[in-house]
Amino acid sequence: xxxxxxxxxxxxxxxxxxxxxxxxxxxxxxxxxxxxxxxxxxxxxxxxxxxxxxxxxxxxxxxxxxxxxxxxxxxxxxxxxxxxxxxxxxxxxxxxxxxxxxxxxxxxxxxxxxxxxxxxxxxxxxxxxxxxxxxxx
Amino acid sequence: xxxxxxxxxxxxxxxxxxxxxxxxxxxxxxxxxxxxxxxxxxxxxxxxxxxxxxxxxxxxxxxxxxxxxxxxxxxxxxxxxxxxxxxxxxxxxxxxxxxxxxxxxxxxxxxxxxxxxxxxxxxxxxxxxxxxxxxxxxxxxxxxxxxxxxxxxxxxxxxxxxxxxxxxxxxxxxxxxxxxxxxxxxxxxxxxxxxxxxxxxxxxxxxxxxxxxxxxxxxxxxxxxxxxxxxxxxxxxxxxxxxxxxxxxxxxxxxxxxxxxxxxxxxxxxxxxxxxxxxxxxxxxxxxxxxxxxxxxxxxxx
Numbered sequence: 352x353x354x355x356x357x358x359x360x361x362x363x364x365x366x367x368x369x370x371x372x373x374x375x376x377x378x379x380x381x382x383x384x385x386x387x388x389x390x391x392x393x394x395x396x397x398x399x400x401x402x403x404x405x406x407x408x409x410x411x412x413x414x415x416x417x418x419x420x421x422x423x424x425x426x427x428x429x430x431x432x433x434x435x436x437x438x439x440x441x442x443x444x445x446x447x448x449x450x451x452x453x454x455x456x457x458x459x460x461x462x463x464x465x466x467x468x469x470x471x472x473x474x475x476x477x478x479x480x481x482x483x484x485x486x487x488x
Numbered sequence: 489x490x491x492x493x494x495x496x497x498x499x500x501x502x503x504x505x506x507x508x509x510x511x512x513x514x515x516x517x518x519x520x521x522x523x524x525x526x527x528x529x530x531x532x533x534x535x536x537x538x539x540x541x542x543x544x545x546x547x548x549x550x551x552x553x554x555x556x557x558x559x560x561x562x563x564x565x566x567x568x569x570x571x572x573x574x575x576x577x578x579x580x581x582x583x584x585x586x587x588x589x590x591x592x593x594x595x596x597x598x599x600x601x602x603x604x605x606x607x608x609x610x611x612x613x614x615x616x617x618x619x620x621x622x623x624x625x626x627x628x629x630x631x632x633x634x635x636x637x638x639x640x641x642x643x644x645x646x647x648x649x650x651x652x653x654x655x656x657x658x659x660x661x662x663x664x665x666x667x668x669x670x671x672x673x674x675x676x677x678x679x680x681x682x683x684x685x686x687x688x689x690x691x692x693x694x695x696x697x698x699x700x701x702x703x704x705x706x707x708x709x710x711x712x713x714x715x716x717x718x719x720x721x722x723x724x725x726x727x728x729x730x731x732x733x734x735x736x737x738x739x740x741x742x743x744x745x746x747x748x749x750x751x752x753x754x755x756x757x758x759x760x761x762x763x764x765x766x767x768x769x770x771x772x773x774x775x776x777x778x779x780x781x782x783x784x785x786x787x788x789x790x
Contacts, residue, residue, distance in 0.1 A: 420722055
């Protein structure tokens with residue numbers, strides 16, 4: 352019964368969210384990983400992607416993030432996101448536009464840093480769309 | 489009485505001043521509300537970040553990240569956060585006086601270099617003979633996050649190279665709309681085992697904030713991608729976030745201080761108006777009485 356994890360998500364200028372969950376999926380630096388009760392201590396940076404929280408009531412919560420950090424303890428997951436957005440709050444139209452813009456920019460190569468930024472914004476936009484569609488995993 | 493018109497003019501002038509102070513109070517109140525929401529949103533993240541950094545600093549034994557190294561008593565860097573605008577009571581003077589006092593007592597004899605944020609701080613500290621590294625104005629006009637990075641990145645780089653041994657930040661911490669506390673918070677080096685948490689000096693009230701750093705656990709984290717990389721990113725991010733939070737703290741405090749100051753000014757203006765009106769009425773009465781006496785004595789003379 353008590354084998355649940357407490358999930359906390361915060362980001363600058365956003366309220367902190369808390370869940371009691373059975374499982375969490377995060378876009379880690381070395382790939383997507385899943386956390387269940389009893390996970391070993393882990394500190395990882397996150398890439399832009401989807402955070403999926405399966406709460407104890409069987410509901411699934413999708414959040415798009417642009418990256419950040421996650422601290423994992425056996426009974427607790429703390430996500431320090433740079434930004435996060437609930438899938439239900441995503442404006443899909445705008446996310447799609449952002450995706451297109453990023454793709455256009457990627458097609459005509461400019462300076463190194465611009466490419467890196469375009470790539471990141473593409474990933475962010477893709478994450479937002481996926482979160483809106485409750486997909487990605 | 490010749491002063492009648494003069495008094496009238498003064499009453500009008502005070503009244504228009506009162507109108508301005510009242511308007512400023514209202515503006516400050518509405519800005520305060522927004523700033524207060526912003527700080528309430530900024531705090532949890534900054535707080536969790538700080539907790540995480542303290543806990544890894546304790547656990548990661550033998551890890552020698554440049555931002556964790558303890559100072560050797562060399563140069564001290566202080567970031568002084570003030571406001572761009574005045575008319576906010578003792579808001580800026582409190583920080584400035586606190587800094588001058590700290591530099592002369594706690595850091596007496598040490599090489600101190602300050603970075604000033606806010607036009608008022610620049611104006612007030614320019615007159616003192618202090619070693620100024622950089623000044624920033626208008627930080628709340630654009631992205632506060634970008635401003636925070638801009639301010640702190642250069643200082644962090646200097647610290648990494650060993651140019652500075654300790655970095656502090658002096659600012660008005662937001663307690664409530666009517667209470668702001670000047671706080672001197674240590675930014676660098678980041679909390680390590682012997683030097684616990686940030687050294688916080690409170691003038692008026694003690695902070696309720698206590699960060700329970702658990703006793704060092706033998707178990708360390710698994711780091712992804714690797715410890716060094718995660719540390720580097722996390723620590724740099726942490727510093728920026730703290731600066732970001734401080735700028736918000738200061739902004740909320742500023743609006744609170746201005747609201748209080750303008751409320752007092754409005755009330756004072758009310759008192760002055762009341763007194764002047766009394767004087768005015770008395771003077772008017774005097775004139776009438778004098779005229780009456782003249783008329784009566786004129787009639788009697790006939």
